[in-house]
Amino acid sequence: MPARNATDVAAQNGAKQVKALLFDVFGTVVDWRGGISREAAAFGARNGIDRDWLAFADDWRGLYQPAMEQVRAGNRGFVRLDVLHRENLDQLFGKYGITGISEEETDHLNRAWHRLRPWEDVLPGLHRLHRQYVLGTLSNGNIALMVNMARNSGLPWDAVLGAEVTRSYKPMPETYLGSCEALGLRPDQCMLVAAHNGDLQAARDCGMKTAYINRPYEYGPHQKVDFEATSDWEFIANDMVELADQIGCP
Structure with missing residues (x-):
């Protein structure tokens, strides 16, 4: 998967206005x-x-x-x-x-x-992204689950958002919109980072920016979808470190 020019992506998609990166967790962040x-x-x-x-x-x-x-x-x-x-x-x-x-x-x-433990690229990538952005979850996992997972692995979340906060499950629009609102941000000021094209499409439909992380081994030999990006997401990366490179986080 070729790297994309971060400057071009930001100019074309208004990514510079993004204040927060919100992450799908199961499969995207943890194995x-x-x-x-x-x-x-x-x-x-x-x-x-x-x-x-x-x-x-x-x-x-x-x-x-x-x-x-x-x-x-x-x-x-x-x-x-x-x-x-x-x-x-x-x-x-x-x-x-x-x-x-x-x-x-x-x-x-x-x-x-x-x-659950993160993929090995996650902590290095997140710590770089954290220098520039608010980081939070946008997961179907409940608050206690996300907090315990973060403490066990050192995931640097600023906020735990998603299903329990909004009382809804993805891909319901209120899960995405309510998570952005909880941060006091517009949807276009938030970017969903996910390994699932359907999740990203639901976020885009709500006005959020999008970043695809490729996890072709999430389901082992049973994986049937999400071997690659299927749309022109603002960022497309093989892992979190590459995403930090593309966005320009030191």
Whole structure:
């Protein structure tokens, strides 16, 4: 993926007026598949359970969108992602024939999402971007999840925004617009950084600027989309360090 001229991009798209970079987190900032499969394998070892833990991670993530859709469709009131993750985990235990697990062990596994680690380019890139911009999350993850993840890995967020703050789940417009409003900024003063073209399109539709980060291995061999940018996003980069280069952050 070729680098783009940061000066040209800024001139063409008004990127110089951007005050805040808001980040999708799962897949863009952290490696959920690797992290969840490792935590699940450790859970299995502690409890004498042998399963395909990569498949378990994929299946747990596979229940993510359907669970949120029940909220988006108005079939249930807003609940935090921790609650949806726990409901999905209980469902997975049934599918995988896992029984007799204590509440303490189950809760610890559910909070594996709080302990996900960033891709290796993330911290160097974010620290450079932080010199010039307000940084925050624009994630479907709830506040406690995002805060714990940041403290575990040193993610330099200035604000934790997204689903719980706006009581909505992406790609609902209010998730994007409410996050910008919470910072006292117009949508065009905020840029979404994400590895998912659909997320970026929803942000652009709300008036936000956009930056694509390529994560072609997020879903391992099961990835079917987001191998490359599919639109003319303001910035297109292979990783966070390259994004900092393109924007001109020292």
